[in-house]
Amino acid sequence: MLSIYQSAFAGAQAQRTAFDIIANNIANVQTHGYRAVRTEFADLLYRQLAPEDIGLPPTDTRTLPFVGTGVQAVGGSIATRPGSFVSTGREFDPAIQGEGYFQVALADAQPGYTRAGNFVLASDRSLVTPDGHRAQPAITLAVTATQIRVREDGTVTSVDQAGAPATTRVTCAAWRRARAGRGGSASPPPARRCAGSTR
Template sequence: MPSSALFVARTGLEAQDTRMRVIANNLANVATTGFKRDRTNFATLAYQDARVAGQQSSNETAYATGLNLGTGVSLQGTSRMETQGQLQGTGAALDLALQGDGYFQVTLPGGQLAYTRAGNFSRSADGTIVTAQGYPLQPAITVPETAGAITVAKDGTVTATLPGATEATTLGQITVASFANPQGLKAIGDNFLTETGASGPAQVGPAGDAGRGSIEQGFLEASNVSVVEELVDMIECQRAYEVNSKMIASIDDMLKNANQTL
């Protein structure tokens, strides 16, 4: 039993170490635009049935309860919390935030599509609206160098005042992608996510349509990480780690005592 208890305590240490890593990543990205905090999910490992409930205890009776011994805990996965981050005003024409569900679409090098909540866009040398890394927004929208005030409507329609024109000219429309299971998207870094079989295909359409969020110009979405909540989780994780460490020390003392006695 002591050796099996050591194994169980070891799984507890590994689980809490993983949880602490997730918490650390959340806190590290507290100021990252559009970042969504992660949560660790754990599950019990297989149980060893020393006695099954209902098993015959005699010719006329059966055990009312079983004897099931757990073998520890394992990491089931991480879940991205999709709650809305606070919108922070910047006043910049190409700073965009999504109020509600959905993602901006970006074309990565090689043509792969990626998705992001970070709307800190700018113009490239040829006027194309791009991310900080220089990746173009999809569908691509080009703003002429001579364009005046740029306006982005809540439905994603981009207009600008051109020389000689009395009215604003429509340059294109920013579409928003939504997914049946957004938690199934794969994080690849640089605030980008990519589609997977678990997320389902992207459903692309105008902002504010079919449950998609609206676009707010001159705002950026802040991280949804709560420092206080993460610190509380960190303390709880630390205490759980300490308890599992003490368990290992206690089991080690039991083994020493058994060796000396026997």
């Protein structure tokens, strides 16, 4: 017998998943570069009513309608709407205007991607995330580098001790991505370079 409770339970399970995702979005409201996740739902397969489902004898030959069996949460899509820019006054806090992600090297040497532009200098003067993932391609500044600036096109400029200018570039990639946690994502290689903006 088709149970109304089965459909109701499926709906409750789907809503629980949605609430878990909403709670995670709220928990990360102050997280650098976090992109909210939106729950996506799909209805479950339809099935044709059997005569006994509605109190008819099993031998009844009438054509009965199809009914849904509930709903399920099938996944979450990452919101692409840009957030607001906040000026931090730090020289290594670039932000991406529009689509794109910063590429970094994960612990297993695989490429990772993040919207969080709160980079710091490692002991070897390379640009890394707070978790120690190096920006890719690698950016290393001289020990004597001064007047460090990140321009809107992602160019990093500095001046060495002798007064000679040096430039490199922060690049970002645009692609369909999968969550990897810790403010990052994992995905295939970058599709294109994007412009950056000082955060």
